[in-house]
Amino acid sequence: MAATDVFPLYQPEPPEAAVRFESVTVERGGVSILDRVSATAPKGSCTAIIGPNGAGKTTLLLALLGEISYQGRIHIPANGGQPRIGYVPQRLTFDRGMPLTVHEFLAMGFQKKPLWFGIGRELRQRSLEALALVKAEHLAERRIGALSGGELQRVLLALALRQEPDLLVLDEPSAGVDFRGELIFCELLDSLRRTKGFTQLMVSHDLATVTHHATHVICLNRKVAAEGPPRQTLTSDNLTAIFGMHMGLVNSRSMPDNQAVCSAPCCQERPDA
Amino acid sequence: MPDLSPLYALLAQLLPFDCLQARFMQQAMLGLLLLAPMAAVMGIVVVNFRMAFFADAISHSAFAGVALGLIFSVDPGWTMPAFGMLVGLGIMILQRHTNLSSDTVIGVFFSAMVAFGLAIVSRDRSLARDLQRFLYGDILTISDGQILCLMVLFLALMAFQAASYNHLLYIGLNPTLAQAHRVRVAIHQYIFAGLLSLIVMFSVQAVGVLLVTAMLIVPAAAARNVARSAGSMFWWAMLVSLTSAASGLIVSAQDWARTATGATVILVACGWFLLSMIVAGLRREQAA
Numbered sequence: 001m002a003a004t005d006v007f008p009l010y011q012p013e014p015p016e017a018a019v020r021f022e023s024v025t026v027e028r029g030g031v032s033i034l035d036r037v038s039a040t041a042p043k044g045s046c047t048a049i050i051g052p053n054g055a056g057k058t059t060l061l062l063a064l065l066g067e068i069s070y071q072g073r074i075h076i077p078a079n080g081g082q083p084r085i086g087y088v089p090q091r092l093t094f095d096r097g098m099p100l101t102v103h104e105f106l107a108m109g110f111q112k113k114p115l116w117f118g119i120g121r122e123l124r125q126r127s128l129e130a131l132a133l134v135k136a137e138h139l140a141e142r143r144i145g146a147l148s149g150g151e152l153q154r155v156l157l158a159l160a161l162r163q164e165p166d167l168l169v170l171d172e173p174s175a176g177v178d179f180r181g182e183l184i185f186c187e188l189l190d191s192l193r194r195t196k197g198f199t200q201l202m203v204s205h206d207l208a209t210v211t212h213h214a215t216h217v218i219c220l221n222r223k224v225a226a227e228g229p230p231r232q233t234l235t236s237d238n239l240t241a242i243f244g245m246h247m248g249l250v251n252s253r254s255m256p257d258n259q260a261v262c263s264a265p266c267c268q269e270r271p272d273a
Numbered sequence: 274m275p276d277l278s279p280l281y282a283l284l285a286q287l288l289p290f291d292c293l294q295a296r297f298m299q300q301a302m303l304g305l306l307l308l309a310p311m312a313a314v315m316g317i318v319v320v321n322f323r324m325a326f327f328a329d330a331i332s333h334s335a336f337a338g339v340a341l342g343l344i345f346s347v348d349p350g351w352t353m354p355a356f357g358m359l360v361g362l363g364i365m366i367l368q369r370h371t372n373l374s375s376d377t378v379i380g381v382f383f384s385a386m387v388a389f390g391l392a393i394v395s396r397d398r399s400l401a402r403d404l405q406r407f408l409y410g411d412i413l414t415i416s417d418g419q420i421l422c423l424m425v426l427f428l429a430l431m432a433f434q435a436a437s438y439n440h441l442l443y444i445g446l447n448p449t450l451a452q453a454h455r456v457r458v459a460i461h462q463y464i465f466a467g468l469l470s471l472i473v474m475f476s477v478q479a480v481g482v483l484l485v486t487a488m489l490i491v492p493a494a495a496a497r498n499v500a501r502s503a504g505s506m507f508w509w510a511m512l513v514s515l516t517s518a519a520s521g522l523i524v525s526a527q528d529w530a531r532t533a534t535g536a537t538v539i540l541v542a543c544g545w546f547l548l549s550m551i552v553a554g555l556r557r558e559q560a561a
Binding site: 028029049062065067083085086087089092093094095097098099100101103104105107109110111112114115116117118119143156159160163169 | 320321323372417434435436438439440442445446447449450451452453454455456497500501502503504505506507509
């Protein structure tokens with residue numbers, strides 16, 4: 001039974017799209033992971049893909065990044081040439097003993113000359129600017145193996161911003177970071193998105209993050225169960241449908257400015273958020 | 274074929290040891306000084322990619338490559354690197370296009386290579402004598418032709434590393450991240466696998482199947498302990514590999530030592546590694 005048949009889809013005027021998934025289907029070994037997923041991330045939005053574990057959220061991102069093959073189409077309108085994507089992975093599994101400084105990490109995708117001969121002055125400057133955007137200039141000379149989870153996440157964000165992205169893709173930005181760190185990270189992203197004008201697409205199973213920061217939500221459980229602004233989408237009926245249990249996070253009557261309000265502690269602290 | 278005598282004369286002058294006055298020693302020295310830095314710079318990426326097992330599997334295909342050459346009566350000097358490259362690229366293709374973990378893929382290849390080599394050898398008793406050469410290597414019999422091959426490979430490989438070192442580090446860190454940020458992952462991985470196979474095959478001739486991985490890994494591992502950045506790791510690996518190669522060869526030729534050259538080179542490199550551990554340990558103490 002398709003959830004879409006039971007719950008009416010919220011269907012706004014089609015906005016200008018930054019990403020359009022058209023009937024994306026992924027199968028692995030005969031098991032369907034994504035089933036005709038059609039959804040849109042509006043341009044300039046903060047779009048969150050939510051869903052339970054195993055719903056195919058990360059698979060959808062990997063399809064978007066061209067890492068896995070899929071049927072259907074993923075359209076990323078770009079003004080001339082390849083779309084510029086900045087990607088912040090959920091976690092980076094790497095050898096922590098590897099001597100690689102944050103400076104080198106940020107320069108290695110851009111510098112033609114091998115790192116044996118050091119990093120060009122201009123690239124250093126650009127990296128410092130990117131680090132300043134995420135308030136992490138003090139990390140520039142550190143080894144990336146010595147960074148904490150939150151610090152590494154900021155450096156990864158700085159690397160993504162260095163791509164001057166049209167589209168910033170984040171996989172579980174709240175994983176591995178404490179609640180306070182996550183809140184700061186999300187606020188940082190909010191203000192960057194406004195000043196830089198990119199579209200933010202993130203995968204999350206953390207509804208508190210989504211309700212605070214997303215302007216557009218795609219509820220995914222192998223298919224798209226619902227899509228739209230948080231206040232129309234994150235109804236308890238929809239959430240029960242995709243998570244399969246009652247989720248009492250969202251009160252659909254008291255949401256100014258297209259943002260949902262949740263029962264998480266942060267909302268008690270900042271009732272105006 | 275160009276005459277390499279001036280180079281040999283230069284070597285004998287730069288390293289004025291008695292043992293280096295013989296032509297075969299000069300050839301061995303030149304061969305090692307070409308091979309060691311190539312192995313070291315590839316080793317940095319091997320360590321970073323965690324591909325030591327991959328290198329091992331290729332080295333074990335050496336014997337099967339030689340056996341193939343003898344079956345089809347082609348010079349084993351050609352079939353060995355060609356077969357090694359085939360195996361290396363084959364592993365890379367499987368790794369990229371199947372869901373098997375790379376350990377499993379390599380493990381299957383590895384056993385297939387060893388079994389194939391043994392099966393061929395067991396048919397022909399006279400081949401079994403060659404086995405020892407591949408287990409222990411024999412740099413002292415390197416020919417001018419092989420040295421010229423090494424020189425061409427040296428230029429190609431260093432050009433590739435100079436152009437791709439940064440991107441290889443990127444891919445080693447996280448291929449998906451590199452791909453998303455417009456690094457061409459596949460082509461880098463294939464060229465790397467191909468070159469690595471060639472280096473491994475030449476190293477098999479120098480130090481033998483058993484010690485090939487050491488030739489790749491040990492300089493990079495020592496460099497990792499002392500370097501503070503990925504850039505300086507390259508220079509440390511160069512230093513360790515070149516000094517181990519030169520001093521290993523010279524020590525092995527001394528009357529009091531008379532040891533196998535390949536093994537001596539690796540032992541010196543391992544000495545460097547121990548030293549680097551001590552340095553890293555002292556540094557940690559200072560920091561604490």
